[in-house]
Amino acid sequence: MAGLDDVLGAVDAGLDASLARLSDFLRIPSISTDPAYAAECRRAAEFAAATLTDLGLAAQVRDTAGHPVVVGRTDTGAPRRVLFYGHYDVQPVDPLELWDTPPFEPRITKGADGKTRIFARGACDDKGQVFTFLEALRALKSVTGKLPVDVTVLLEGEEECGSPSLPAFLAASADELKADVALVCDTGMWDPETPAITTSLRGILHTEFTITGADRDLHSGLFGGAARNPIHVLSRILAAVHDDNGRVTIPGFYDDVREMPQEVRDAWDALGLTAEAFLGPVGLSVSTGEKDRSLIEQIQSRPTFEVNGMYGGYTGQGSKTIIPSSATAKVSIRLVADQDPAKIAAALKEFVTARLPADCKVSFSKADGSRAVLVPPDSPDLAKAGKALAEEWGRTPVAIGSGGSIPIVGQFRNVLGMDTLLIGFGLDDDRVHSPNEKYDLNCFHKGTRSWVRILTALA
Amino acid sequence: MAGLDDVLGAVDAGLDASLARLSDFLRIPSISTDPAYAAECRRAAEFAAATLTDLGLAAQVRDTAGHPVVVGRTDTGAPRRVLFYGHYDVQPVDPLELWDTPPFEPRITKGADGKTRIFARGACDDKGQVFTFLEALRALKSVTGKLPVDVTVLLEGEEECGSPSLPAFLAASADELKADVALVCDTGMWDPETPAITTSLRGILHTEFTITGADRDLHSGLFGGAARNPIHVLSRILAAVHDDNGRVTIPGFYDDVREMPQEVRDAWDALGLTAEAFLGPVGLSVSTGEKDRSLIEQIQSRPTFEVNGMYGGYTGQGSKTIIPSSATAKVSIRLVADQDPAKIAAALKEFVTARLPADCKVSFSKADGSRAVLVPPDSPDLAKAGKALAEEWGRTPVAIGSGGSIPIVGQFRNVLGMDTLLIGFGLDDDRVHSPNEKYDLNCFHKGTRSWVRILTALA
Numbered sequence: 001m002a003g004l005d006d007v008l009g010a011v012d013a014g015l016d017a018s019l020a021r022l023s024d025f026l027r028i029p030s031i032s033t034d035p036a037y038a039a040e041c042r043r044a045a046e047f048a049a050a051t052l053t054d055l056g057l058a059a060q061v062r063d064t065a066g067h068p069v070v071v072g073r074t075d076t077g078a079p080r081r082v083l084f085y086g087h088y089d090v091q092p093v094d095p096l097e098l099w100d101t102p103p104f105e106p107r108i109t110k111g112a113d114g115k116t117r118i119f120a121r122g123a124c125d126d127k128g129q130v131f132t133f134l135e136a137l138r139a140l141k142s143v144t145g146k147l148p149v150d151v152t153v154l155l156e157g158e159e160e161c162g163s164p165s166l167p168a169f170l171a172a173s174a175d176e177l178k179a180d181v182a183l184v185c186d187t188g189m190w191d192p193e194t195p196a197i198t199t200s201l202r203g204i205l206h207t208e209f210t211i212t213g214a215d216r217d218l219h220s221g222l223f224g225g226a227a228r229n230p231i232h233v234l235s236r237i238l239a240a241v242h243d244d245n246g247r248v249t250i251p252g253f254y255d256d257v258r259e260m261p262q263e264v265r266d267a268w269d270a271l272g273l274t275a276e277a278f279l280g281p282v283g284l285s286v287s288t289g290e291k292d293r294s295l296i297e298q299i300q301s302r303p304t305f306e307v308n309g310m311y312g313g314y315t316g317q318g319s320k321t322i323i324p325s326s327a328t329a330k331v332s333i334r335l336v337a338d339q340d341p342a343k344i345a346a347a348l349k350e351f352v353t354a355r356l357p358a359d360c361k362v363s364f365s366k367a368d369g370s371r372a373v374l375v376p377p378d379s380p381d382l383a384k385a386g387k388a389l390a391e392e393w394g395r396t397p398v399a400i401g402s403g404g405s406i407p408i409v410g411q412f413r414n415v416l417g418m419d420t421l422l423i424g425f426g427l428d429d430d431r432v433h434s435p436n437e438k439y440d441l442n443c444f445h446k447g448t449r450s451w452v453r454i455l456t457a458l459a
Numbered sequence: 460m461a462g463l464d465d466v467l468g469a470v471d472a473g474l475d476a477s478l479a480r481l482s483d484f485l486r487i488p489s490i491s492t493d494p495a496y497a498a499e500c501r502r503a504a505e506f507a508a509a510t511l512t513d514l515g516l517a518a519q520v521r522d523t524a525g526h527p528v529v530v531g532r533t534d535t536g537a538p539r540r541v542l543f544y545g546h547y548d549v550q551p552v553d554p555l556e557l558w559d560t561p562p563f564e565p566r567i568t569k570g571a572d573g574k575t576r577i578f579a580r581g582a583c584d585d586k587g588q589v590f591t592f593l594e595a596l597r598a599l600k601s602v603t604g605k606l607p608v609d610v611t612v613l614l615e616g617e618e619e620c621g622s623p624s625l626p627a628f629l630a631a632s633a634d635e636l637k638a639d640v641a642l643v644c645d646t647g648m649w650d651p652e653t654p655a656i657t658t659s660l661r662g663i664l665h666t667e668f669t670i671t672g673a674d675r676d677l678h679s680g681l682f683g684g685a686a687r688n689p690i691h692v693l694s695r696i697l698a699a700v701h702d703d704n705g706r707v708t709i710p711g712f713y714d715d716v717r718e719m720p721q722e723v724r725d726a727w728d729a730l731g732l733t734a735e736a737f738l739g740p741v742g743l744s745v746s747t748g749e750k751d752r753s754l755i756e757q758i759q760s761r762p763t764f765e766v767n768g769m770y771g772g773y774t775g776q777g778s779k780t781i782i783p784s785s786a787t788a789k790v791s792i793r794l795v796a797d798q799d800p801a802k803i804a805a806a807l808k809e810f811v812t813a814r815l816p817a818d819c820k821v822s823f824s825k826a827d828g829s830r831a832v833l834v835p836p837d838s839p840d841l842a843k844a845g846k847a848l849a850e851e852w853g854r855t856p857v858a859i860g861s862g863g864s865i866p867i868v869g870q871f872r873n874v875l876g877m878d879t880l881l882i883g884f885g886l887d888d889d890r891v892h893s894p895n896e897k898y899d900l901n902c903f904h905k906g907t908r909s910w911v912r913i914l915t916a917l918a
Contacts, residue, residue: 202680213743216741220791221663222758222861224758224765224791224793225748225749225757225761226746226748227743228745228747229766231766231768231769232697232698235698235766235769238698239695239698239699279673279685279686279818282673282674282677283675284687285818286817286818287685288685288686288691289684298685299684304683306679306688306780307690307691307772308679308780309779309783310769310772310774310786311774312766313767313789314768315768315774315787320789321663321767321791322768323765329690330773330774330778332679359742359744359745402681
C-alpha cells in the first residue's frame, strides 16, 4: 500500500504540472469589486468547479445575489470531514504601470537570491494558496486512489469586496457545509522558514461618539474662558482611557479576558520578537502596550482601544476662532477571548458619560461588533496539524493571533459549530493587494506537501 | 457765549434732519466684499467726504489698492486733537428674502414696545454709529462756530472684508493721522440703559501643531496594542493644558498678565453678570473658566487657550481600522496685558515637546499673533469720557473688555503711539451682519449727545 512518502514524492514530481494548472487559474482576471469583470468571476468559478470535478469531487457553481460560490464534496463515508474555505476572486490591479509584467500573464522567474517565484495578481491571495490544497488532494488521490478524510471545498468570489453574499449562503447551506473542522489557507508564515497556525482572531467593536456643548459654534474671543469646549472635553476623556502603563482603564474591560496558557506564552517568548523588528519598518521603535505583557501578547491576545479618527471644529486651511459645538471620536476596540461586544460597548458608554462635565451631552452611534475567535489551545486537530507542519518544515509552527477580523471564521464557529485552523504559506513580502504580487515557489511546493501531511494527520 | 446745553438742544432740535442725512448715506449700497459694488463704495466715500466738507473739515477721498479711504481734518490750532475712526462699507445683504423691507431703503418705525428704530443695512454698523459723531460735530459747529478740539476723521471702506489696505495707508500717513487720542464708534452698550467703553482688547496667538507617529497609517488590528497612536498623544497633551480649576498649566503662561485694579473688579462685580445670563442663550449654564475669577474677568481680562479645531485619522462615514500617522490641533490663545505672542508660542512649543513620548515628532505652523491692547485704567481721557457718558445716560459707563481683536486699535497704539477709546451705542439685538439690521433712535440720539459731551470734556 502506498505511503505518505509516495504521496509527497508525487507532489514533487508533479510540481511543474501543478504550476501550469495554477497559471491557467491566474490568467482569469476575476476582479470581484469591478462589475465589468463579472463574467470573468463566473469563468473563474467554473474553472475552480471543473478542477474539483477533475479531483473526483461532486462540484457545483451556485448562484448568489453577487458572484457565485463554488461547492465541491466527497462522500466516501470517511470517519472525518474537513471544510476547506478559500476565494477565487482577486483585488484590482491599479496602478497597472507599476507592474513589471502584465498581472494576468503569470511569470515564473528565479531571483538574484536564487529563489524562484511566480508573479501574478492572485499568485498568493488567494489562488496560489487555494491551489496548495487542491494539488495536495490531487497527489493523495492519484497515489492512494482516495482521500484520507471526506472533504468539502467552499470557494467564494466576493472575499475582496467584503463577502456580502456569504453569510446568507452559509446560513442556508449549514447542514451541507457542516464538518469536523474548517481549514482556511489565506494567511501567512511566521518567516520564510517557520510555518504558522493562526489560532486566534481578535474580535472588534466599532463605535463613534460625539460630545456636544453649546448649541452652535461660538466666537472664541467673546466666549473663550467661559464656554465649554467639546474638544477639550473629548481630549480629557480619551486621555483617561489608558493609564501610564498602557492599560485600558474602562471598568470591567479586562473581566472576560483569559490568560493564555503558560506554554503558549513560553513559545511566544522563545520567538524573541522585538519592538525594533516589529515596529522599525513603520518608523517606530517602542511599544505602547501594557508594560507587563510581551509584545506578541500585546498584539495578539490582549484587547486594545484605538481612536481611528477624531475631528471637531475648524479643520480647513488657516484659522477660525471658534469654540466648536461638538467633537467626535471614531473608536475601534479589539476584543479577545470571552469579551462581549455589547458589554464592552456599554462599559465604554458609562466611562464616557461618567466623565461628562456640566453642559455637555454625548451621543453614540450604534455599536457594531464581533467576538474574538479562539481555537482552543488543547484542540486535538490543532496538535495534529502542528505536528504535520513541523515534520514538513523541520520547525515547530508558531501559533499566532491575528488582529484582523475574518468574519467567516466566527460564522463557522457560531453557525456551523466548528473550529477553524488558519494555515497559510504567504510571506510578508508577497505584495498582496499591490503591484507585482508574488508567491514563492518554495511556499507553494512545501505548502502543498504540508496539506498532504495535515490531511493525513487529521484522518 | 453758547454753552453745552445749547449744543445738546441743537442735537435734539435737529434730530429729524440728522436722520434724513443718515438715511441718504444708508441708501448707498456700499458692500465692500463684492466687486460689483466698487462704484457704490466710491460713492459712499464721496458722500462721506462731502459731509465732512459741509462740516468745515478739509476732506479728501484717497485712493488705495482697494476701496478708497476718506480723511478729513480741522486745523484750528486747538490744544488737543482727536482721531475718529469708522467705516463707510457694509456687509452683504443675503439672504435678501429675510428682510422685511429693502435693505437700502431706510425705514423708521415705532415698535409695539414704543421704541423707534431705523432699519437698513448699515443702520448701526457702522454708518449709524459714524453719524452720531458727525452730527455731534455739526451741532457743536452750528451753535459755537467751532469744535472744542481739532478733529481728524478717518473712514475706511474695507472693514467688512478685513481692512487689507489700511495698515499700509496708516503707516504711510502716520504723521498726518497722529492725534492725542483715538475714538472709535463701532462697539456696543452694556445694555439699552447703560453705556460702555471698551478699554481692553485681548490679543491673539494662532498656531497649529501636528503630532506624527508611524510613517504611514497602520492597520489597527495588526499594530493595535503596540504602535503609538498620535490621536492618543494629542489628547493627552491637550488634556494637560488646563487643570481642574480651569487654569492653564503652560509654564510662564500667566507671567505677564496684570491684575486689573480693584476698582475695576469691584465695578465688574457690581454688574452681577451670571453664567446663566451670559451662557444661557447658547445652551450652556456653567463657566469653565478659572474658578477664582469672576465671569467678566474670565472673558475680558484673563488669557485663554482654546482648541478651535482638531483632526486625525479617518473622519469620513463609517469606520476604518487605522492607527493614524498624525493628528493635528488648531489653537488660538487670547492674550492680555503684557503677554508677548512670541514668548507664549515658545512656551506652548516647550510644553508640547516636553510631553512627546518616544517615537513621536511634532511640527508647529508659524505662530501668528498680536498683543493685547489696554487703555490704561488711569488714563485722564478715559476718565473724562466716562464722566461725560455718565452725565448723558445717568449711569456710570461699564468699562468692558472685548475678546475680539480689532487690529486697527493695536496699530493706533504701535504705529501712531496713542490710546483708543472705543465708545459705541449698538445693542445686542441690532442684527448687525444679519437681515433687518436696525439702530435704536434713542441710541442714535443720545449717542450724538454723548459725543458732544465727550468732545467738550476732552478739550
